[in-house]
Amino acid sequence: MRQSYSLTAEGMALLRAIEQARPPAQRIISDPYAAAFLRFPGFRFITRSQSLSRLMLRLFDWRAPGAVEFLTIRPRLVDELATELAAQGLEQIVILGAGFDTMALRIRDKLQGVTIYEVDHPATQAAKRETLTKIGTPTNVRFVAVDFEQDDFVEKLREAGFDLKRKTLISWLGVTYYLTPAAMARTLTQIATLGGIGTKFVFDYMLAEVIDGTSTSHEALNKARFVARLGEPWLFGLQPEKVGAYLAPFGFRVRQNFTPQELQAKYCPTRKEPMVYVRMAVCERM
Template identity: 45%
Template sequence: MDSRASFTAETVALQRAFESKRPVRSRLFADPYADAFLRPTLRTLAAASGVFGVRRLASGLYDAVAGPGPRPSAIVRTKVIDDALTEADAEQCVLLGAGYDTRAHRLPALASKRVFEVDHPLTQAAKRRVISQLDLNTEHVTYVPVDFERDDLAEQLAAAGFDRTRETVFVWEGVTNYLTQEAIDGTLGVIHDLGHAGGTLIVTYVDVRALAEPSPFPEARRWVRAVARAGEPWTFGLHPDEVGAFLADRGFRLRTDVSTLDAGEPWFAAQHRNEHGSALYRVAVTEITHS
């Protein structure tokens, strides 16, 4: 589970595991499978976060290393996307760069949908081993291994049984900030073409001002440097004032665009949690248009 290909996926699984260990009344969601994707040391850390009196120490240790933004932002973006998926009126779901996402198994809204999980073959192989060990139902899930540097996404999905005549919801979470604009434009073009019957794209991005020095976001410098040290630097961002036009030019109508700070504030406040998402990390929900 410590392969280079699955580093980000494991980190996000740990963040979900922390949240899932909280008491029922003080968590935004529950992912009962998240800790199964963790190496033993991280699984122990996640387990400690579920022990009263140790919870703050365990999650605080993670935040001390990662900084104040990543964990609460990941928690909020998960909740935002969960809600958007639950509300989406579509027959199919495509998870792009699925990592160790378990929504196909934990969200009732996806139980009746055909779910296509697209990811790098190495990460996907590691995930499938865990899913097999958990003995989860995968009858509605199709795994589509794609090496984005070599494979054609549309061709691979078509070969896997993707139906272009059905309305589809696409989720592109935690990926765009690691790509070039050329790669983003290419993928958006494929999504737009695949969404011929209409549908929804849920996509995360970072505020481009986080990549500049000085940045208006206090947490930006530490966060940007941390991902760069991990060998996965942020390379792309958008200004929130321009994201609507950017997406419209590529065939998507913006419905909502919210930062994890703004989305998380009422949720955390209602649970009396002194935690905050980040203004630099955002989730956009769009409609695929063909006019």
């Protein structure tokens, strides 16, 4: 079992933190809290400086074109979905693999009547809670520490007060890539039991061709090797046209299956096309 917090979770916080160096009108997401969660001193140093942050953004644009775009669109899309559903009576949000995501802080005024359950690996969650203790934990957040490879997170959610019958938004960002196919199926079987009528489920996934190595994108294959070296290899992917059939046995219907082009048109028409080897799907309970 991993002992240290997730470096990829820190990477996501870094991207949201450096996005703050853009003028507000050009940002895909505004996250004034992200920098507080950075633990690596070099990252903290960079985000304290506007010019170093902008330099870092240029470096990402060059080395990983579209990464900042996709990885900031991802939480923005879920913020919008949560805001929309909260206005329609949403009661619970489950964030699976929450990492250092700060939705509970970013849109706290929109989520006042909603209980947010953050589910994550104990090591990452401990690091997050350490920071939240300093900057203030929103009172509607509950923490649920699990290892998806081993634990029954539904049981743990119930122990934390989650109601299986209430309308829920389930967000699962940046996690499916890292699970084995068996852990994916097991987790989806558990996700299928969460929430009552009107429950929605949003997640992102890697294209299967990156996992099996048949992708023609050198960029994608290089990134796959890079994350493997960080100790968090990509293990799972899907073919976009088969997502509906894959999810149906788990009781979900796909409502939107966003391509990078659609995400670009919606969130950043004047910026780079988001990474081409990942997708976002919004689903509803059948």
